[in-house]
Amino acid sequence: MRQTPFCIFAIIGTIFSLATILYLFPIPKPSFSHLMCHCSAPSTLTPPPRIRTTFQSITALEDLSEEADTNWASLATPKGGFLRVQYNESYVQLWGISMFHQLHCLEMIRMTLQKEMGIKAKGNHHHGGGKGAEHEDDPEHITHCFSYLAQALQCAGDSTIEKPWEAHSRQGYIKVDGVDGLDIVHQCKNTDHMWKAARKSEEKAVETWEWKEGDEIENVFGY
Ligand SMILES: *[C@@H]1O[C@H](CO)[C@@H](O)[C@H](O)[C@H]1NC(C)=O
Numbered sequence: 001m002r003q004t005p006f007c008i009f010a011i012i013g014t015i016f017s018l019a020t021i022l023y024l025f026p027i028p029k030p031s032f033s034h035l036m037c038h039c040s041a042p043s044t045l046t047p048p049p050r051i052r053t054t055f056q057s058i059t060a061l062e063d064l065s066e067e068a069d070t071n072w073a074s075l076a077t078p079k080g081g082f083l084r085v086q087y088n089e090s091y092v093q094l095w096g097i098s099m100f101h102q103l104h105c106l107e108m109i110r111m112t113l114q115k116e117m118g119i120k121a122k123g124n125h126h127h128g129g130g131k132g133a134e135h136e137d138d139p140e141h142i143t144h145c146f147s148y149l150a151q152a153l154q155c156a157g158d159s160t161i162e163k164p165w166e167a168h169s170r171q172g173y174i175k176v177d178g179v180d181g182l183d184i185v186h187q188c189k190n191t192d193h194m195w196k197a198a199r200k201s202e203e204k205a206v207e208t209w210e211w212k213e214g215d216e217i218e219n220v221f222g223y
Helices: 004-024 066-073 098-116 133-137 139-156 192-203 217-221
Strands: 051-054 083-086 092-095 165-168 174-178 185-188
Touching: 066 098, 083 192, 098 139, 098 192, 192 217
Parallel strands: none
Antiparallel strands: 051 185, 083 092, 165 174
16 A cells, blocks of 8 residues: 555646646637527517507598598608618618508508509509519509418407497397497507617618527517
């Protein structure tokens, strides 16, 4: 057992040397920060409080005259509610924000109706969005709106239970009833942050980010 002290010194010496080497030349930790999004995953976000909104007949939006076109235009920013993204130093790319795109689609259907009814001249390239004006007289662009809007409605999935209106006889029996969806309170999403994101990007285009499937204004830009 005369060897033991040497052995202990050798082990301590080796550990000390390794510690010194590791201290002087640390093994770089793997860094994934360049791959990570600066944003949090959508599921971790607390949904904002809903706004109780009573649906009504809004004549300003039901009016098919050209004078009422501005009412529809006012449902998005003057530039159409796009997210303006700085693609490179000289090019700003327009990205869509779905709600504004959906409203625009409905506006296009309204315009098609105006033309069919002779309220608006055909071939009129009036536009609020800035881009894509060329397709507006293209019937295929409008039919795309039908499937797009159908999916948008199903996606939003408003599950409000709509109480029917009733007309009663003098004895109190129901004479007629029906569902018109009017005067019904809905729990609506506050859309202020979507307007804010579009407006801010109009002032100064946003930088590109590592876009991934399912990104929303909320998880990328916050409320
Ligand atoms: C920026 O991108 C646009 C669109 O791809 C391209 O036409 C332009 O040449 C690019 N400019 C620079 C400075 O890279």
